[in-house]
Amino acid sequence: MLGLDDVTVRFGDRAALDAVDLTVAEHETVCVLGPSGSGKSTLLRVVAGLRRADRGRVLLGGEDQSGVPVHRRGVGLMFQDHQLFPQRDVAGNVAFGLRMRGTDRAGQRRRVAELLELVGLPGAGGRAVSSLSGGEQQRVALARALAPEPKLLMLDEPLGQLDRGLRERLVVELRALFGRLGTTVLAVTHDQGEAFALADRVVIMREGRIAQTGAPLEVWQRPADAFVARFLGFDNIVDAVVRDGAAATVWGRLPLPGGLPDGRYELLVRPAGVRLTDPGAGRGPRCTVESRTFRGTHVALRLRPESGPALEAETGLRDAPEQGARVGVEFAPDDVVVLGRG
């Protein structure tokens, strides 16, 4: 459906996109994630035709889009600055793309009602855009982008301003809707949870390049490098010297999944793999509980080991030790991930 082939976009001497190759298959939902300034919006703009590539090609349905203007690309856009038409009411905004396509009035009315229901604004068709909250405007913009059933829908922070409950509900509904409509979606979001819930595949960007792409679970379980791991919120990253299947680190010896040749590596220990024991009992370092944070389904602990940097651990709600408590730790081999050669 969509292909980017060696696409570079420069601003001055800085590349906002640096030789990016990416394909999005028909019916696939791909979410692009990355820190601020990593090139996510530029990627969308170049696909939409709002920005010219300095090098490389954008292909839609196999066709080179150089010189094809925005409105001829057959893509639906919903951008952060979701400019609604202020002089039209909500229904007028949502119906915009349908009018352009020549859908009759009854068809427009039906579709508008359906979409407003979907985005949680049933019956709001007659309201003035200026009377809506920021979040409501965003939902209208989403309905407007969906209305003409574009072959590729591009979303830039689609749920950015909405409160959490609504976002979580919409993510589930959107995923179902995209599946039903067979829409191909390229979305940019800051919100990891949203990306992982919505996407068939996530793309993680770093300084104009793709740092990793893969199914959400795959990326979550196997971050490609320390950058991706830290971006996903993992902090237990440590240098290791591996010899005969055992890894020597500042936290003592870490067990390994097995089969790793001798050498220097960077390892990640997922917090779930840092198991608490009685002080002195675990094979890992003895630690003091520096802080504990309630996270709904578990408690996140920050441990201060006798040597080395802080360690993050997770425990069940009932087993969480008090701040200041002394604990021992054990590392679970299944939660040790090799990030690369150190």
Ligand SMILES: Nc1ncnc2c1ncn2[C@@H]1O[C@H](COP(=O)(O)OP(=O)(O)OP(=O)(O)O)[C@@H](O)[C@H]1O
């Ligand atoms: N019109 C512009 N002129 C100059 N530099 C630009 C322009 N647009 C983007 N940039 C630069 O290109 C880089 C990538 O920007 P881009 O907006 O694509 O990042 P982003 O990942 O979408 O960031 P954010 O998450 O903050 O929206 C940044 O360094 C940005 O400052």
